[in-house]
Amino acid sequence: MKRKHFISSLGVGTGALMGLNNLAAAHKLQKSLTSGTREMKADVVIAGGGMGGCAAALATLRNGLSVVLTEETHWIGGQLTQQGVSCPDEHPWIESFGATKSYLELRARIRAFYTGFYPLSAQAKAARFFNPGNGSVSKLCHEPRVALTVLNSFLLPYLHAGKLELLLRTKVVAADSSGDFVHYMKCRNLDTGQEQVLKAAYFIDATELGDLLPLAGVEYVSGAESKSQTKELHAAEVADPKNNQAFTHCFVLEYREGEDHRIDKPENYNFWKDFIPPLKPSWPGKLLSLYYSSPSTLKPKKLGFDPTGKTTEGVLNLWNYRRIIDHRNFKEGLYKGNLSLINWPQNDYFLGNIIDVDERTFNKQVAKGKELSRSLLYWLQTEVERPDGGQGWPGLLLRTDMLGTADGLAQYPYIRESRRIRPVFRVLEEHVGKENRKQVASAADAGKAASFFDTVGIGYYHIDLHPGTGKNNYIDFDSLPFQIPLGALLPQRVRNLLPANKNIGTTHITNGCYRLHPVEWGIGEAVGAAVAFSLQKKTEPHAIRENEQLLKDFQAYLEAQGVALHWPEEIYK
Structure with a gap:
């Protein structure tokens, strides 16, 4: 990774980062004191250190790329850590399959942290699938800081090897683009006000609200679409771009x-x-x-x-x-x-x-x-x-010691809805909604979600929309185990910026099942892998989808790294 006089913006001394984060902060601060410019270069710049951002970083790092990862808060991990939702919303098969290998490893390491370091009772030691909180919403309910420690353990080898720059308390504030390409992104440390320019071949927007999209001039939508726009069974009668979930x-x-x-x-x-x-x-x-x-x-x-x-x-x-x-x-x-x-x-x-x-x-x-x-x-x-x-x-x-804040409230609100790119392909309710599928699919396919030729992952959750700012009540109904299509991760025009959070090409309705922990992780991992594959093959993510052989090779590349592309038939029996 090329550096020129860069002043680090890790924001050390918070006390909230725990051992591994403090170690990372001290490591970066020591290097920053000997430099003086405000420009960094890497293969990939990722804005946002949530679930999608962490997964994208790991996918690019393990494939040999250099990464700059920015995060607005003191903690990486997004909804699993600094937003406080450490009871991940998952599907009933999660203990065996239905997520990427790395996501299942994340869950396993969280459990292993408890069984390895906490004094457990006999009943806990005997449990087949240990659940620290025994919460009814999830098979794995745990303290946010444990997930933070595990996520840091994933990243620490690359941090110390100089392949990763982790910039905490750092927010994206501007971007430069022309034609169909983004040239750089500018970010600011929220504690010091220090700004720096980040340059890369690819940029990934993994922010919670899709903050990089408007700054980079990427076309996007927000809020609720209308029935006339999407033909979705549960869409609103009138579109409202300002109607977002609570x-x-x-x-x-x-x-x-x-x-x-x-x-x-x-x-x-x-x-x-x-x-x-x-x-x-x-x-x-x-x-x-x-x-x-x-x-x-x-x-x-x-x-x-x-x-x-x-x-x-x-x-x-x-x-x-x-x-x-x-x-x-x-x-x-x-x-x-x-x-x-x-x-x-x-x-x-x-x-x-x-x-x-x-x-x-x-x-x-x-x-x-x-x-x-x-x-x-x-x-x-x-x-x-x-x-x-x-x-x-x-x-x-x-418990004011649980979430890394003085007031005891989460460092960032739990976000359910973001800006969404205008994609090459948009996921509609007819693709994943159980009732809507019956109206558009053949009798043989009505019980399954749409099969996408460009699948880059899988996920499942019911379509769950909380009350919105447009004063609508819940929208909640059954979906079907679905795939993540590459086309939903590609902006229609811009070639070197990809979304990796809730800002992919869904609608207001289908966001309701693509927004949960393992799916966001799977989206980030697919995006990071697409960038790594593109640089290795001297191509670009859009070209992967447009070329049958490239797509086939990329899907094999994903599967070799533990990314499932199809649901097993056993779930339909």
């Missing part, structure tokens, strides 16, 4: 019975306490309550909340839903209480859009999202109904 500011709670950890009453608590979501179809009462709209039927549904873990038949106990530590899995006395991640309908923020707005508006909406999460916490501590007829659980402790 974001959520997650946090972690511990329950310590008999203690009092009530926070100060939030300034605008009374607003949120009485707030009735103005959604259509209507929401069943106040947002801060134990009733919500059942996502699939939109009928009122009763929820439970009991941090002692007790359940009532037929009622979901929210405490157990995203529990990330079950103290029974560990030796007695290690944890004072159980830990649960709070990412619920009650702290989904949908009163303001954060895509294509100015910085002041973005910060204002994010602050309101945080205010909602703090209000939810206070409500749980003081007013939520208890099974014994009382109100509130004062023993709920906000």
Whole structure:
């Protein structure tokens, strides 16, 4: 990797990076002190260190390329770490297949970290598939910092070998492009204000909101398309580019019975306490309550909340839903209480859009999202109904040490929807939606998602859209195990910038099943591999799709590196 007087922007001294990140930061800082220019060059520049960004970096690095990876927060890992969603949303076959080899290795290393370093109880040691939190939403519910440590372990060899430059607390702020090519990207350290120019043969936009797309002049869409535009069964009647899914500011709670950890009453608590979501179809009462709209039927549904873990038949106990530590899995006395991640309908923020707005508006909406999460916490501590007829659980402790922030809230909001490229090929509901497939496919194919000739990966999740800024309620229905088509990863015009997050060529509707942890990872890995293959073959990703032999060779290249391209027939039996 060529360097010319570069001042590093790692932002060391945060204390939030843990051992491996601190080691990386110190390593970079030492080198930066001896240099002075602000330009870096690599084979690939990746903006955004989330799931897609990490997977893209690993795919390019293991194939011999040099990489600069920028990340806006203190932590890599995106939704799995700094956004707090460390209960990955996955499909029922995930323990055996249905993701790339590297994603399955990530899960295995997270488990191995617990079994190798944590004092486990006998029942935990005997578990076939150890789940640290025994949360009901996922087969692997764990602490965010464990995932961070594992992701750092993936990257550390390349960092120390000089193949990777990791720039934390660094945000993309500009790009230079002409014709159909991007020439460089400019980024800024959010702590020091230092700017630098990053040059590469290829650029990958793995940011959470597709921030590089407008800066580089890449054509994109946002929000909800209309039925007339996409012919999708569940599309809106009228398009609304500003209608994006809610974001959520997650946090972690511990329950310590008999203690009092009530926070100060939030300034605008009374607003949120009485707030009735103005959604259509209507929401069943106040947002801060134990009733919500059942996502699939939109009928009122009763929820439970009991941090002692007790359940009532037929009622979901929210405490157990995203529990990330079950103290029974560990030796007695290690944890004072159980830990649960709070990412619920009650702290989904949908009163303001954060895509294509100015910085002041973005910060204002994010602050309101945080205010909602703090209000939810206070409500749980003081007013939520208890099974014994009382109100509130004062023993709920906000764990400010879990997410690397002083206030205990996630470093970045959990993002469900991004800008999306105008792609060579767009994934529609008719390709992956169970009901829509029946209308367009033959009887023999109606029970399967569309088969893409240019498949570069697979994934599965139901189509799940949370309430949006356009004041729509949930959109939630069945999909089918699907493929990731290369055409959805290619912008129509620009040749050397690819998306690797939720900014691929889906629609508002199909984003609902392509946005989850293993799929985002698979997208990033396919993009990174496409860049590496293109440079090796002296071609480009668009040409791979357009040339039958090149595509065949690339698909074999992916499979040789552990990327599944097709679902096994056994899932349909």
